[in-house]
Amino acid sequence: MNPALRLRDPAAAPRLLLTVCVIVLLWPGFSLTEFDPASLFEERSRATIVKFVGTFFPLETSREFLGLVLKSTFETLAIATAGMAFAILIGWPLALVVTRSLSISRIGPGPGRVAGHSVRVPARFALMFFRSIPEVVWALLFVRAVGLGPAAGVLAIGVTYGGMLGKVYSEILESNDTRPVTALLETGGGRIAAFCYGMWPVALPELVSYSVYRWECAVRASVIMGFVGAGGLGQQMELSMRMLNGGEVSTILLTFLLLVVMADAVSALLRKVTS
Amino acid sequence: MRAAHWGVIAGLIAAVWASFAYLALDLVQLLSPEAQVQMWKYVVSFFPPDVSADYLRRVGQGTLETIAISAVGTALAAVLGLLLALPAAGRFGAVPRAIARLVLNFLRSIPELVWAALMVIAAGLGPFAGTLALAWHTTGVTGRLFAETLENTPSEPASALRLAGSPASLAFLYGTMPNVVPQLIAYTLYRWEINIRMAAILGVVGAGGLGQMLYFSLSLFQQPQAMTVIIAMLILVVIVDGASAWLRKRLAG
């Protein structure tokens, strides 16, 4: 046989197939997304872009605007903190309900099996429902329900993060050594007692650490939610953007960056202190 | 518990109380009977969701648009990210490295939603704005990760090739890229999964896809239609989660 024929690259066919697949999948995407970079350079859009970008510098640093920004920053921090408080209020009980290792009905015979199950499943479903809907969507819904402003943000963070906290809390509780808890439950101790003496001491550091980390995320999320009307720095930025005031937008952006860095530092500090 | 712990707890409680006070949230009013009835009425107005064939088709179109936004945006970001990662990894000297890193940090510090609003101003309403927004932000993220990967990969294969007379660019392609490509692809796919969720949301500022449909239907007080879109979002998220978990298991096992 012609040696050149014998020695064909075995990887050639799969590679070609993969390339064709990728192209076939991406190609319609370009038309679906109305991908048109040339449009950016058209007269009208070019003028808008240049005008808008031109206003980004210098930053808006008038005293009254800076005061407004400071107030909004405090508002964002307050939304995040209050929202997290809500989230713990929602997520904590649900986590306790959902945690299998605290379930008396699962240990041996006795009444309450069906009842236990019928409470756990909806609780699990509720948690999943809360965190699967994107936080921005929750914010939109709450804005429509309770009006523009921080209340919507607090509620939105409470619900979304409540779902997240609930799931992770129950995972933390279940991942630790369950023998002390089981022992307490088997000898007739109530769920609360089993929790306080069997689980709490071991799980606490992890719970705190995760909650502090989530608070830091909540600060960022509060700004994003504010963008759709839930108060704080985000709402301020949206207003400035609508007025095409680039100077104000860049000031707020800078503040946002500083805020995120600060929240990161505070969260790291808290986690170190409480571990 | 140590005194420090008690101090921290006290501080946290104070912070929470201060937050509520600052926001002057009238919780009493929020939970009053009238408010509860209002809220209940609002919730009920979402059901049943609109499942007419015509609207379902539109939602389907919106879902495809969302997926396309995420795919094209992520693909663009992979290419741009790699291009920026080369100087950011120091391949062209110290000054380009600093500049590239600055650009990448700038791109990724601005949240996707803010990028989307900016792109709507620049490119107009619609999915193109969403695609660009995802592309810019994700370029910052992937570019930085690619740069770190490049910096941590051994340079011996490429330098040996250069010692044998190969031009620098080809030495990079033959000597460094084979080590780095698997990680690049894995991270790009991971980012795509995240971006599908993002693409669904970006529309609320007018950047196309399911988000834009949601925003319009809520603005027009068409709650049943909004419910359909929300359900579509949920289904999309669940399918993507499931598919990626399945894929991960297949690749690992």
Added chain:
Amino acid sequence: MSLSFRKVSLEYANGVRAVHRIDCEIRAGERVAIIGPSGAGKTSLLRMLATALRPSSGTISVLDTNPWRLDRGRLRRLRSRIGMVHQAPPLPPRQRVVTAVLAGRLGQWPAWKSLASLLYPLDILGAERMLERMEIADKLFQRCDQLSGGQLQRVGVARVLYQRPDLILTDEPVSAVDPALSDRVIGELNREAIERGVTLVASLHAVDLALHRFPRIIGLRAGEIQFDLPPVRVSDGMLADLYASESRTVPTQDNQPLETLPAGVRRRNMFP
């Protein structure tokens, strides 16, 4: 002179003196083995010949040129005529053997050919022939991380053979290869040098391989040349002195003691 060192010294940034005022000349087409204990400076010497390192003082001439007077383009062309087999094969783990071997000609191919070869290897036959000489033709499409250390070293040699350089440098090319096979690999390198009339400079850990295969032996210790002789004139005493700091016995490929000869008896001359 094809290669020459004139009072060449090399000092590393941390003050370690690798090579001290070496004078040496190698004609085109010669086959030279460099032996000596670890840290003697063998690798540094080879890397200077490969133009990877610049001497701290003195002049070096490679293929009748002073590489450090050349501009970038000419230096690159000079380097494409030098093939170095590294001690630790610099092969990317996920690259396939065929691509790794073909990379040897990146300095000679036009850009389009190099790029195209990434997508589909353009000279599979050529790569296979080199691998056959190293007795690993069956690994042609395997990934480098699926090979053993000794097999990787042989791929490294195959790459340099594919490059067809005018100067072959090898730095302990068979340290991980088993004794029978290593003799064959050294034999192939010698055959390549003889057939194409190119220069071969090999640093070897195993003294028996050096003595059996090369017509000129340079003994290096602590950065200085101890002797520069044909193998028949290398005595056991010289070898013992050379390796005294490292071990009591002279290293060989199969770890068996070097055949010692009674005083006065000459070594067998293996060359025509």
